[in-house]
Amino acid sequence: MGCSFSGLNALYDAVNGGGDVWINENRFRIVRQLGEGGFAYVFLVKEVLSDSAAASRGGIAKKFKDSSHISGDGTYAMKKVLIQNNEQLELVREEILVSSLFSHPNLLPLLDHAIISVKPTQGSWTHEAYLLFPVHLDGTLLDNAGAMKAKKEFFSTSDVLHIFQQLCAGLKHMHNLDPPYAHNDVKPGNVLITHRKGQPPLAIVMDFGSTRPSRKQIRSRSEALQLQEWASEHCSAPFRAPELWDCPSQADIDERTDIWSLGCTLFAIMYGVSPFEYALGESGGSLQLAIVNAQIKWPAGPNPPYPEALHKFVTWMLQPQPTVRPRIDDIIIHVDKLISKFSN
Numbered sequence: 001m002g003c004s005f006s007g008l009n010a011l012y013d014a015v016n017g018g019g020d021v022w023i024n025e026n027r028f029r030i031v032r033q034l035g036e037g038g039f040a041y042v043f044l045v046k047e048v049l050s051d052s053a054a055a056s057r058g059g060i061a062k063k064f065k066d067s068s069h070i071s072g073d074g075t076y077a078m079k080k081v082l083i084q085n086n087e088q089l090e091l092v093r094e095e096i097l098v099s100s101l102f103s104h105p106n107l108l109p110l111l112d113h114a115i116i117s118v119k120p121t122q123g124s125w126t127h128e129a130y131l132l133f134p135v136h137l138d139g140t141l142l143d144n145a146g147a148m149k150a151k152k153e154f155f156s157t158s159d160v161l162h163i164f165q166q167l168c169a170g171l172k173h174m175h176n177l178d179p180p181y182a183h184n185d186v187k188p189g190n191v192l193i194t195h196r197k198g199q200p201p202l203a204i205v206m207d208f209g210s211t212r213p214s215r216k217q218i219r220s221r222s223e224a225l226q227l228q229e230w231a232s233e234h235c236s237a238p239f240r241a242p243e244l245w246d247c248p249s250q251a252d253i254d255e256r257t258d259i260w261s262l263g264c265t266l267f268a269i270m271y272g273v274s275p276f277e278y279a280l281g282e283s284g285g286s287l288q289l290a291i292v293n294a295q296i297k298w299p300a301g302p303n304p305p306y307p308e309a310l311h312k313f314v315t316w317m318l319q320p321q322p323t324v325r326p327r328i329d330d331i332i333i334h335v336d337k338l339i340s341k342f343s344n
């Protein structure tokens with residue numbers, strides 16, 4: 001892990017007041033804030049290649065010149081994570097380690113990172129992590145769904161299927177590693193979208209903060225409860241698989257937890273919300289019960305509505321019993337078939 005900062009205060013002022021930030025040997029100018037999460041801020045930054053030494057190295061773009069992710073205009077997304085304790089520090093370290101395992105056009109790569117210690121003058125954090133990613137300015141699927149809902153717009157059937165196909169391609173890369181990994185937090189807020197003229201949108205899965213080796217043998221009540229507790233902190237509730245809510249004392253958990261979340265995400269690409277939040281509606285009720293009973297209702301969609309085959313596809317993934325739930329390779333065969341049937 002590289003942590004080579006000289007001007008710590010300068011770095012700190014820069015992030016808060018707008019200026020330059022160094023991540024290892026590369027320098028970035030903050031353009032604006034793109035978003036924020038629990039303990040993180042995401043900024044649009046532009047690499048500064050002013051002095052000749054930096055220019056001859058060519059910065060980050062040169063290092064990743066073969067990557068389909070690099071736009072070439074020197075802009076990136078920089079995530080600043082505020083770390084308050086050792087547990088959070090370990091989580092960021094794990095995210096960095098896990099991110100380095102993947103290389104796929106539909107998985108957001110971590111381009112560079114640095115973790116620095118901070119003597120708090122105010123607030124109580126002890127470290128800050130700076131993570132550098134390719135930037136996708138059209139936002140997440142969640143941002144897009146919100147904007148489309150306001151305008152009563154929907155993705156076309158062809159775009160729904162092409163976006164979904166790309167998520168599957170990214171997840172296949174993770175599920176087919178040895179050992180297999182589960183993303184554990186597949187949801188519209190973790191998918192970056194880029195609109196392209198004359199082509200379906202590009203879709204990229206991000207946020208590997210909950211990603212872990214997927215296979216777990218649960219052999220006691222306490223192991224089951226431990227898994228449930230972990231899931232309650234790391235897997236977003238509306239997209240969380242039933243076996244992570246109510247885990248049996250004897251269970252073989254595998255990467256099909258992600259297939260459940262994929263089914264919920266396909267529903268959300270069409271209708272802008274997780275199926276179980278939709279099923280509960282405004283009257284509310286128990287999300288856990290709706291999920292373990294796989295209680296699905298279909299909203300009125302676009303006009304013309306989505307083909308029934310897409311609803312059947314969602315239902316196939318939302319199989320409460322994980323042992324009969326399909327695997328990513330089955331899902332990919334099916335989405336390819338649907339694309340050849342419904343795409344123009």
Ligand SMILES: Nc1ncnc2c1ncn2[C@@H]1O[C@H](COP(=O)(O)OP(=O)(O)OP(=O)(O)O)[C@@H](O)[C@H]1O
Pocket residue numbers: 034035036037038039040042077079133134135136137139140143189192206207
């Ligand atoms: N690479 C990127 N390109 C463009 N925008 C981004 C990028 N990464 C993150 N963002 C924006 O910043 C927001 C917050 O990022 P992110 O979801 O990674 O933070 P987080 O702390 O993990 O959030 P959460 O607590 O919701 O998991 C995103 O919703 C998105 O709008």
